[in-house]
Amino acid sequence: MGNFKHYQSELVTLYIDDAIKRMKKLEKESVDMIFADPPYYLSNNGITVKSGKMVSVNKAEWDVSKGVLEDFKFHKKWIKAAHRLLKPNGTLWISGTYHSIYLCGHALQENGYKILNDIAWFKPNGAPNISCRYFTASHETLLWSAKSPNSKHTFNYESMKYNRWEEDVFKKEAKQMRSVWCIPTPGPSEKKSGKHPTQKPLALLERVILASTQEGDTVLDPFNGSGTTGIAALKLGRKYVGIDNKTEYLDITVKRIQDIIK
Numbered sequence: 001m002g003n004f005k006h007y008q009s010e011l012v013t014l015y016i017d018d019a020i021k022r023m024k025k026l027e028k029e030s031v032d033m034i035f036a037d038p039p040y041y042l043s044n045n046g047i048t049v050k051s052g053k054m055v056s057v058n059k060a061e062w063d064v065s066k067g068v069l070e071d072f073k074f075h076k077k078w079i080k081a082a083h084r085l086l087k088p089n090g091t092l093w094i095s096g097t098y099h100s101i102y103l104c105g106h107a108l109q110e111n112g113y114k115i116l117n118d119i120a121w122f123k124p125n126g127a128p129n130i131s132c133r134y135f136t137a138s139h140e141t142l143l144w145s146a147k148s149p150n151s152k153h154t155f156n157y158e159s160m161k162y163n164r165w166e167e168d169v170f171k172k173e174a175k176q177m178r179s180v181w182c183i184p185t186p187g188p189s190e191k192k193s194g195k196h197p198t199q200k201p202l203a204l205l206e207r208v209i210l211a212s213t214q215e216g217d218t219v220l221d222p223f224n225g226s227g228t229t230g231i232a233a234l235k236l237g238r239k240y241v242g243i244d245n246k247t248e249y250l251d252i253t254v255k256r257i258q259d260i261i262k
């Protein structure tokens, strides 16, 4: 397909392209919400445990840090490009760990966004720490930001009021949803269409989209990966634009889409 389009349907467009270049080409103020799961740059040759075996923490070549200043430049560029794409009341979600999230937070503040929440996504099934010299890393952070302090952002308060999906201690007491979300990492049933090294759980994206968009809204993910954001958007009746520079990940996304529309 021409124009860098890898897949196109009535509700979904997938681009095979560099995220920043493509975002600069898309129409200004055309997107209601952006969910971005950029490289965390944490592939530093460390060791972790998976299914009882010692394995490298390295995810992929795109996840290797180029040094803090280069990583910061990259985050600043895509966060600026995202700002241009958002409608005036649009919001941006960014996921990350300490390797990346403070750089992203700084870039958000430099670009005029208003940070609305920092969500701690607690992973109850996170991998153990085998060195026994640190606490076991078991959460990621999601920064949720409005385009500007004047934005009238969407927050579906009623839908988020009860922790319908929570399996944790907050379940009984919470009326308003708290900023700590307990959601396991995706199991094999979410990986039937192929494996991506950093796939997000569908439940996480469903919550993000339900909280911050309306039916029919356009959601964009500049680091599409296996397309979890797109699958959640489609299931919830939102339009979706995904960008990734790796064909194999977009192919997984197309399979996942075909799986839910058949």
Ligand SMILES: C[S@@+](CC[C@H](N)C(=O)[O-])C[C@H]1O[C@@H](n2cnc3c(N)ncnc32)[C@H](O)[C@@H]1O
Residues within 6 Å of the ligand: 017, 018, 019, 020, 037, 038, 039, 040, 062, 196, 198, 199, 200, 201, 222, 223, 224, 225, 226, 227, 228, 229, 243, 244, 245, 246, 249
């Ligand atoms: C952390 S993963 C996203 C995973 C995704 N959230 C999921 O659930 O599968 C980041 C993705 O960004 C892509 N990527 C990295 N740098 C990119 C760039 N400059 N332009 C486009 N895609 C990029 C990688 O190929 C990878 O699939």
